[in-house]
Amino acid sequence: MRNRRQSGLIGFYDDPTQTEPTYDPSARCQCIVCNRQLTPPMKTISLMLRGGKRSLFFRVHAPCWENLSDDERATYESSVIDTEARREGRSP
Ligand SMILES: [Zn+2]
Numbered sequence: 903m904r905n906r907r908q909s910g911l912i913g914f915y916d917d918p919t920q921t922e923p924t925y926d927p928s929a930r931c932q933c934i935v936c937n938r939q940l941t942p943p944m945k946t947i948s949l950m951l952r953g954g955k956r957s958l959f960f961r962v963h964a965p966c967w968e969n970l971s972d973d974e975r976a977t978y979e980s981s982v983i984d985t986e987a988r989r990e991g992r993s994p
Pocket residue numbers: 933934935936937938962963966
């Protein structure tokens with residue numbers, strides 16, 4: 903259930919030439935680190951999907967992200983990619 907909610911926090915572009923994202927979750931977004939509503943200062947993390955044109959992004963509180971170790975950041979990034987990969991082919 904948590905994964906289903908979290909997938910709504912991930913924005914994406916279908917093609918690198920797009921100037922606006924295909925899906926932008928900003929209005930109801932939560933920080934994936936602390937699960938609280940996003941407030942400034944925020945940070946947008948962009949991820950390129952391997953071998954694809956699609957790219958993902960998610961937003962976090964800047965201090966939450968800065969307090970993570972590199973390993974922890976990698977864990978969040980790969981969980982976002984996994985969540986999105988499972989959702990692939992379905993409508994948001
Ligand atoms: Zn946070």
